[in-house]
Amino acid sequence: MKNRLTTTQPTKAMRRRVPPGIVTLAAMAVLAAVAPASAAKQARQPAEAVAQRQAGDPIMAIVSIKSQQVTFYDADGWILRAPVSTGTTGRETPAGVFAVVEKDKDHRSTMYDDAWMPNMQRITWNGIALHGGPLPGYAASHGCVRMPFGFAENLFDKTYIGMRVIISPHDTVPTDISHPSLFVPKPEAIAAAPRQADKLSAEADEATRAADEAKKAASAAAKEAASLPAALRKLEQQKARADAEFAFADKTLA
Numbered sequence: 001m002k003n004r005l006t007t008t009q010p011t012k013a014m015r016r017r018v019p020p021g022i023v024t025l026a027a028m029a030v031l032a033a034v035a036p037a038s039a040a041k042q043a044r045q046p047a048e049a050v051a052q053r054q055a056g057d058p059i060m061a062i063v064s065i066k067s068q069q070v071t072f073y074d075a076d077g078w079i080l081r082a083p084v085s086t087g088t089t090g091r092e093t094p095a096g097v098f099a100v101v102e103k104d105k106d107h108r109s110t111m112y113d114d115a116w117m118p119n120m121q122r123i124t125w126n127g128i129a130l131h132g133g134p135l136p137g138y139a140a141s142h143g144c145v146r147m148p149f150g151f152a153e154n155l156f157d158k159t160y161i162g163m164r165v166i167i168s169p170h171d172t173v174p175t176d177i178s179h180p181s182l183f184v185p186k187p188e189a190i191a192a193a194p195r196q197a198d199k200l201s202a203e204a205d206e207a208t209r210a211a212d213e214a215k216k217a218a219s220a221a222a223k224e225a226a227s228l229p230a231a232l233r234k235l236e237q238q239k240a241r242a243d244a245e246f247a248f249a250d251k252t253l254a
Helices: 002-016 018-045 149-156 186-254
Strands: 061-063 069-074 075-083 095-098 103-108 115-122 129-132 146-147 164-167
Touching: 002 061, 075 149, 129 149, 146 149
Parallel strands: 061 164, 129 146
Antiparallel strands: 061 069, 069 075, 095 164, 103 115, 115 129
């Protein structure tokens, strides 16, 4: 016991004698080690991106909670990407397959103190939606999926009620599925599609012309029908005048 205490005392004394400059250098070294790690974490945050091709209408969105990123797809692949902020601990954004059920350009929350949620696209009826909001670089919302304000605004008119929204805990991408039991278009039907489209277009043009002619004929008939009462009244007046003249002549001859 005596030796243990003796061994310990000089160590404490040595710690008490460490110059303040060494402590400062040690603290600076720790901060220098932490700073690059923090910068690297910040650099790994996803950024907005647009596919370098002609994009079609979006048909699906996939939110990755792991990467804090949303990706929108058309029929040929991804077209838009942006960072997001999903639900924080205790208010996690639910994972699953959803659909846009309501859209509101200038939405105010009825659950969170009238909070502004611009370009809101609701995916559940219990408060989960995609909307513009601040992005701190990590999950910080009450359960919604916050998107950059400008991104949400540009996206608002491109989506539609019923568009599929998939929220995944991990990074997920669409996968082609093939199976013998699935329906496969017939090659001859695909080859005939352009000709059929041209035929239908010509028939639609002919139907449009026929409708225009029918409309003109109906308008002319309506005008003619509108003039008939006046013509009948004129004929009745002429008949009454003729009857009066005939009666006068008959009386004179008598």
